Amino acid sequence: MLQEFRFHPNRGFKLYWDMFVIFLSIYNSFVIPLQFAIPESFEVLPGISTMDSVIDVLFIFDIFTNFRTMYLDIKSD
Numbered sequence: 001m002l003q004e005f006r007f008h009p010n011r012g013f014k015l016y017w018d019m020f021v022i023f024l025s026i027y028n029s030f031v032i033p034l035q036f037a038i039p040e041s042f043e044v045l046p047g048i049s050t051m052d053s054v055i056d057v058l059f060i061f062d063i064f065t066n067f068r069t070m071y072l073d074i075k076s077d
Contacts, residue, residue: 014069015069017062017065021031021058021059021062024058024059028055031048031052035048035061
C-alpha cells in the first residue's frame, strides 16, 4: 500500500508541489518580517493569521512528502 505513495522527484505531483512550496516560502519571506515590523497593520486582517496556520500545516505535509520521495541512482537507474 505504501508503494502507491512514492513520488518521482522530477515528475508529476512532486514537481508541482515543490514549485508551490517555493511560492509559499517566498510569501513567508516577505510577510513574516512585515508582521514583526508593523504588527498593528496585521492585527486588523483576521485572514492573515489563518493563512499563516494553513501554510504551517502545508510545510508539515511537505516534510512527509519529502520522506516519500524516491531517490534515483544514476548508475542503476
